[in-house]
Amino acid sequence: MTVVEQLTAVLGDLVDTDAAALEAARADRSGHAAPGRPLAIVHAETVGHVQHTLRIATATRTPVVVRGAGTGLAGAANAGDGTIVLSTARMTAILEVRADDLLAVVEPGILNADLDRALAPHGVWWAPDPASREISTVGGNIATGAGGLLCAKYGVVRDAVLGVDIVLADGRLLHLGHRSVKGVTGLDLTALVIGSEGTLGVIVGATLKLRRRTPGAVCTLAATFPDVRAAAAASAAVTAAGIQPAIMELMDAASLRAVHALLRLPAPAPGTAQLTIQTDGPAAAADADAIAAVLRTHGGSTTVTHDPDEGERLLAIRRSMHAAMASLGTTLIEDVAVPRSAMPVMFDEIARIERRYGLSIPTVAHAGDGNLHPNFIFEGSDTPDVVWRAADELFRAAIALGGTLTGEHGIGTLKSRWLAEELGDDQWELQRQIARVFDPLGLLNPGKVFADRA
Amino acid sequence: MTVVEQLTAVLGDLVDTDAAALEAARADRSGHAAPGRPLAIVHAETVGHVQHTLRIATATRTPVVVRGAGTGLAGAANAGDGTIVLSTARMTAILEVRADDLLAVVEPGILNADLDRALAPHGVWWAPDPASREISTVGGNIATGAGGLLCAKYGVVRDAVLGVDIVLADGRLLHLGHRSVKGVTGLDLTALVIGSEGTLGVIVGATLKLRRRTPGAVCTLAATFPDVRAAAAASAAVTAAGIQPAIMELMDAASLRAVHALLRLPAPAPGTAQLTIQTDGPAAAADADAIAAVLRTHGGSTTVTHDPDEGERLLAIRRSMHAAMASLGTTLIEDVAVPRSAMPVMFDEIARIERRYGLSIPTVAHAGDGNLHPNFIFEGSDTPDVVWRAADELFRAAIALGGTLTGEHGIGTLKSRWLAEELGDDQWELQRQIARVFDPLGLLNPGKVFADRA
Numbered sequence: 001m002t003v004v005e006q007l008t009a010v011l012g013d014l015v016d017t018d019a020a021a022l023e024a025a026r027a028d029r030s031g032h033a034a035p036g037r038p039l040a041i042v043h044a045e046t047v048g049h050v051q052h053t054l055r056i057a058t059a060t061r062t063p064v065v066v067r068g069a070g071t072g073l074a075g076a077a078n079a080g081d082g083t084i085v086l087s088t089a090r091m092t093a094i095l096e097v098r099a100d101d102l103l104a105v106v107e108p109g110i111l112n113a114d115l116d117r118a119l120a121p122h123g124v125w126w127a128p129d130p131a132s133r134e135i136s137t138v139g140g141n142i143a144t145g146a147g148g149l150l151c152a153k154y155g156v157v158r159d160a161v162l163g164v165d166i167v168l169a170d171g172r173l174l175h176l177g178h179r180s181v182k183g184v185t186g187l188d189l190t191a192l193v194i195g196s197e198g199t200l201g202v203i204v205g206a207t208l209k210l211r212r213r214t215p216g217a218v219c220t221l222a223a224t225f226p227d228v229r230a231a232a233a234a235s236a237a238v239t240a241a242g243i244q245p246a247i248m249e250l251m252d253a254a255s256l257r258a259v260h261a262l263l264r265l266p267a268p269a270p271g272t273a274q275l276t277i278q279t280d281g282p283a284a285a286a287d288a289d290a291i292a293a294v295l296r297t298h299g300g301s302t303t304v305t306h307d308p309d310e311g312e313r314l315l316a317i318r319r320s321m322h323a324a325m326a327s328l329g330t331t332l333i334e335d336v337a338v339p340r341s342a343m344p345v346m347f348d349e350i351a352r353i354e355r356r357y358g359l360s361i362p363t364v365a366h367a368g369d370g371n372l373h374p375n376f377i378f379e380g381s382d383t384p385d386v387v388w389r390a391a392d393e394l395f396r397a398a399i400a401l402g403g404t405l406t407g408e409h410g411i412g413t414l415k416s417r418w419l420a421e422e423l424g425d426d427q428w429e430l431q432r433q434i435a436r437v438f439d440p441l442g443l444l445n446p447g448k449v450f451a452d453r454a
Numbered sequence: 455m456t457v458v459e460q461l462t463a464v465l466g467d468l469v470d471t472d473a474a475a476l477e478a479a480r481a482d483r484s485g486h487a488a489p490g491r492p493l494a495i496v497h498a499e500t501v502g503h504v505q506h507t508l509r510i511a512t513a514t515r516t517p518v519v520v521r522g523a524g525t526g527l528a529g530a531a532n533a534g535d536g537t538i539v540l541s542t543a544r545m546t547a548i549l550e551v552r553a554d555d556l557l558a559v560v561e562p563g564i565l566n567a568d569l570d571r572a573l574a575p576h577g578v579w580w581a582p583d584p585a586s587r588e589i590s591t592v593g594g595n596i597a598t599g600a601g602g603l604l605c606a607k608y609g610v611v612r613d614a615v616l617g618v619d620i621v622l623a624d625g626r627l628l629h630l631g632h633r634s635v636k637g638v639t640g641l642d643l644t645a646l647v648i649g650s651e652g653t654l655g656v657i658v659g660a661t662l663k664l665r666r667r668t669p670g671a672v673c674t675l676a677a678t679f680p681d682v683r684a685a686a687a688a689s690a691a692v693t694a695a696g697i698q699p700a701i702m703e704l705m706d707a708a709s710l711r712a713v714h715a716l717l718r719l720p721a722p723a724p725g726t727a728q729l730t731i732q733t734d735g736p737a738a739a740a741d742a743d744a745i746a747a748v749l750r751t752h753g754g755s756t757t758v759t760h761d762p763d764e765g766e767r768l769l770a771i772r773r774s775m776h777a778a779m780a781s782l783g784t785t786l787i788e789d790v791a792v793p794r795s796a797m798p799v800m801f802d803e804i805a806r807i808e809r810r811y812g813l814s815i816p817t818v819a820h821a822g823d824g825n826l827h828p829n830f831i832f833e834g835s836d837t838p839d840v841v842w843r844a845a846d847e848l849f850r851a852a853i854a855l856g857g858t859l860t861g862e863h864g865i866g867t868l869k870s871r872w873l874a875e876e877l878g879d880d881q882w883e884l885q886r887q888i889a890r891v892f893d894p895l896g897l898l899n900p901g902k903v904f905a906d907r908a
Contacts, residue, residue: 100694101793123696145638156636158645159613174881179856180791181823182610184599184649184864185876186903187885191612191645195638212696240554242577242666283736337634339555369635402633410638422639427628430891431641437887449640 003060003084004040010052016041025065025079028072029132030414031330031381036081038065045090047165047173047204053086054202055171063446064169066198068109068140071132073333074412076144076197076448086202088139095205099124102210103162103179108139108203124210128157130408131322139203145195147408152368153246153280156408158194160209166193166201169439179207192434197410198445200438214280218246219288220311221277223300224268228252228351228363231273232343234298235367238277239340243290245368247278249318252347254362255375258324259317275300275367276318278311321364325375328362332376332383332414334391336398337407340370349397350374357390371407372398395421416451457514457538458494464506470495479519479533482526483586484868485784485835490535492519499544501619501627501658507540508656509625517900518623520652522563522594525586527787528866530598530651530902540656542593549659553578556664557616557633562593562657578664581608584862585776593657599649601862606822607700607734610862612648614663620647620655623893633661646888651864652899654892668734672700673742674765675731677754678722682706682817685727686797688752689821692731693794697744699822701732703772706801708816709829712778713771729754729821730772732765775818779829782816786830786837786868788845790852791861794824803851804828811844825861826852849875870905 001009008015016022017040025041027033039062042053057064065079067087079085091107094115098104099122106115112133116126129148130136140146142164147156163177177183177190193200225231231250238248251259251274260267268274275295279287285306292302305311325331338346343365350372354361365372374394376387395405395418405418420428432450436442455463462469470476471494479495481487493516498504511518519533521541533539545561548569552558553576560569566587570580583602584590594600596618601610617631631637631644647654679685685704692702705713705728714721722728729749733741739760746756759765779785792800797819804826808815819826828848830841849859849872859872874882886904890896 098793098795100690100795102693103793145642147636151636158642172880174884175878176881178791178858179793180825180858180861181794182601182605182791182820182825182861183858184860184862185858186865186873186882187654187888188599188612188645188649189881189885189888191642195642200641236554239556337632337636339552339557339633340635341552341554366636371634371636404632404634404637404639406638407634407636408638411640419640424629426626427630427643428640430628431643433891434641434643434888437884437891 003056003062006056006060007040007042007053007084010056011042011049014043014045014049016043025067025085028070028075028077030073030075032075032078032414034078034080038079038083038085041085041087043087043090047167050086050088050167050202050204051171051173053084054167054169057084057443058170058441061441061443063443065445066202068137069111069135071136071140072144072412073409074406074414076410076412076445078413088202088204089137091204094118097122104208104210106138106206106208108206109137112136112138112141119210120213123213125213126208127154127211128160138206142194142203142206143196143198144410147366147371149247149249149366152248152366153244154211158191161190161194161206162209163207164190164193164203165205167204168201169441169443174201177207181209195410197412197449199435199449200444216280216282217284217306218278218280218308218311219284219304219306220314221288221292221302221304222314223275223295223302225273225300227271228273228347229344230299231275232347232367234295234300235275236340236343237294237298238291239368241294243287245277245287245291246280248368249276250365250367251318251321252363254360255321255364258328258362259320262320262324262327263317276314278315318364325362325377329377329379330381332387332391334374334376334394335371335406335409336394336403337371338398338401338403342401342403343367343370346372346398346401350394353390353393357386359386359390370403411449413448413451416449419449457510457516460510460514461494461496461507461538464510465496465503468497468499468503470497479521479539482524482529482531484527484529486529486532486868488532488534492533492537492539495539495541497541497544501621504540504621504656504658505625505627507538508621508623511538511897512624512895515895515897517897519899520656522591523565523589525590525594526598526866527863528860528868530864530866530899532867542656542658543591545658548572551576558662558664560592560660560662562660563591566590566592566595573664574667577667579667580662581665582611582614592660596648596657596660597650597652598864601820601825603701603703603820606702606820607698608665612645615644615648615660616663617661618644618647618657619659621658622655623895623897631661635663649864651866651903653889653903654898670734670736671738671760672732672734672762672765673738673758673760674768675742675746675756675758676768677729677749677756679727679754681725682727682801683798684753685729686801686821688749688754689729690794690797691748691752692745693822695748697741699731699741699745700734702822703730704819704821705772705775706817708814709775709818712782712816713774716774716778716781717771730768732769772818779816779831783831783833784835786841786845788828788830788848789825789860789863790848790857791825792852792855792857796855796857797821797824800826800852800855804848807844807847811840813840813844824857865903867902867905870903873903
């Protein structure tokens with residue numbers, strides 16, 4: 001029997017070989033696609049289905065690509081020739097909510113925003129909020145170690161997971177972590193699985209650490225600056241002043257101009273960059289006033305609103321970034337992170353790289369945590385070599401500043417050639433050996449993360 | 455040449471074979487000692503000294519026990535026959551403080567309290583606060599994944615480390631993590647090293663995530679309850695009510711009685727248990743009032759003070775616990791953690807185990823995060839078998855409640871026989887294989903954590 005026949009014999013209708021579905025599984029939201037086409041998609045509905053699939057994969061030495069909603073931006077869930085796509089998108093149950101213990105137990109396929117809406121009546125909050133939260137799964141959030149807009153104040157997904165259940169490549173189920181908020185029993189494999197991008201095991205359940213819903217109103221500020229360096233310096237000064245906004249987003253001039261064009265707003269003055277900041281909690285108003293004062297001393301023109309609708313209107317400009325970039329051409333979204341004080345220098349480096357390679361690199365940043373998203377724009381579906389060379393310099397600049405080549409999107413296929421550069425050869429090899437302990441045959445997401453070095 | 459001669463040839467006076475020093479290195483603060491005596495202590499002062507020591511250890515296949523201040527409570531730093539003790543206690547430098555980026559770079563031997571005092575003039579705070587903070591090192595804090603009194607609100611050490619530098623058993627130096635607050639580049643080996651108890655590598659440096667110093671006053675509450683179950687239920691109700699104290703400590707009747715006797719305070723009424731709670735930040739007073747109301751509805755008699763000195767006097771009762779236990783006999787301090795709502799049931803289990811084995815098990819708890827420290831008291835230096843049997847039941851009860859056998863002290867030697875019980879055989883074996891990737895010859899802390907199973 002072929003692999004697909006073996007899968008179908010055990011899993012029946014859950015095995016999907018529809019041509020359009022297979023085609024869709026080749027790509028994620030990065031716009032990049034794996035070469036070739038997968039053998040089949042298994043739409044797992046239970047842990048048992050995941051175990052059956054992996055046992056067949058191991059017996060037949062067939063590579064497996066785990067997929068949630070396919071909203072990744074680094075190619076980690078792109079499924080190519082000869083692979084089984086193992087989808088956990090149908091495993092959407094919320095198994096338990098304990099508001100008193102601030103925890104929930106969920107299946108991996110539930111969407112981040114759906115989970116949070118289900119928690120709201122309990123007075124608790126699933127804080128991790130990738131921009132994709134309405135369309136991305138909790139399992140994918142964990143597998144990529146994703147961030148979001150609120151994470152400077154409320155942490156990333158790594159801070160919000162008490163335990164994960166994973167199925168290993170050979171079909172064994174492991175329960176990692178525990179339900180208590182503290183615990184140091186052996187090595188922290190839960191932390192190791194977070195951000196492992198499908199290379200260690202298949203996440204089939206998670207015990208999540210919740211927060212109380214934040215009471216009180218929010219305040220929203222928008223501030224414009226004559227250039228991006230001033231905006232970056234102002235945002236770093238907010239952090240250095242000891243004020244903690246919930247959201248602090250920076251848009252450079254090219255980004256702001258593109259969004260204004262998309263939304264048919266008046267064009268900003270040339271060079272104008274913008275910070276959009278939101279404060280929350282009992283001190284929201286006082287924090288907003290203190291932040292506005294810092295921004296003004298750094299040359300910002302500020303608008304503050306206590307009206308939630310007006311605040312959403314201000315934030316909508318930032319939220320339209322992805323659409324605005326897509327309107328300009330094919331986009332390669334990068335994701336470097338640097339210490340917050342290094343943001344002005346990082347923007348200088350981006351400007352230098354733009355000049356050197358004759359490129360425009362519109363950049364937005366989660367300025368509260370030093371995470372920048374430079375966007376390379378080009379025509380057609382193949383990333384031009386000049387873009388890769390410019391990206392290469394961008395990564396080196398971030399690493400030289402004490403940062404990293406990916407703050408929240410992951411390595412996937414798109415950054416694997418730079419992984420050893422950041423880790424060093426010794427750590428790269430050590431990490432690959434650790435992955436082999438989980439997956440000795442190398443069947444889980446082969447060619448991702450630890451692909452051969454450039 | 456012998457191993458000691460080889461060490462001395464390279465490291466000279468840093469190699470210590472003084473009999474009293476070797477004897478002291480056999481034990482930590484658990485009161486338990488390793489059998490036999492180590493070969494020598496190397497007092498490393500630089501990363502290079504650590505690398506030299508480990509290269510000789512690897513060449514001669516000599517086991518190495520890393521030691522900071524020796525304040526551990528699980529035996530992980532106890533050095534027995536034939537081992538080299540590698541002490542990082544002299545590596546105390548603060549290499550960098552960046553208040554704007556909320557980070558510091560330090561050597562591992564600096565004491566937690568010394569670091570925090572050095573940070574105070576910069577307006578930043580090293581929040582992890584094990585009870586041993588005046589005498590324990592930052593490196594030991596990281597190596598054990600320690601907790602403390604404030605961690606329900608301000609996190610454990612795991613939440614406060616951006617990166618670690620480690621030397622592998624073969625002498626290679628690896629830089630794990632980065633200086634940016636976000637980063638998902640490859641597997642999170644920083645998280646894996648935190649709490650690894652000297653089994654993966656020697657921590658020779660750390661990049662720490664600091665907090666702003668909390669402005670404003672603190673409020674302190676003490677509340678007595680007719681029995682420990684009521685106190686436990688009241689503390690769980692505080693968490694469930696969505697109020698976050700900075701400190702919430704519970705003492706059962708036997709603990710409270712022993713401390714009152716030690717401090718020559720009037721004896722509490724039989725059965726009386728106590729909660730000691732501190733709130734901080736701008737809402738300290740309002741939070742304290744809200745907490746007092748919750749405690750009273752659960753049968754508590756409350757005292758609230760806004761006076762810092764009076765607050766310290768109330769907390770001194772809790773801080774005298776260790777001395778009070780020592781005055782009763784030899785102590786085996788346990789460290790189970792459970793979900794907060796399970797604390798009343800866990801106290802029921804402790805009472806049942808006391809009755810079954812005819813033991814008194816005075817227990818204190820970091821009630822804000824469900825971490826209990828049951829103290830077994832006995833005569834002499836050898837832990838009686840009945841204590842091990844009672845401890846065995848205690849661990850099983852905690853695990854059955856979704857908890858763990860160690861919340862903050864670690865596995866070391868004292869809990870290694872129960873590790874597989876909590877992890878399951880498959881995960882236990884996987885963890886041991888991961889340790890072997892770092893340390894293929896098994897030279898780092900052999901017989902600790904992954905010792906043979908019971």
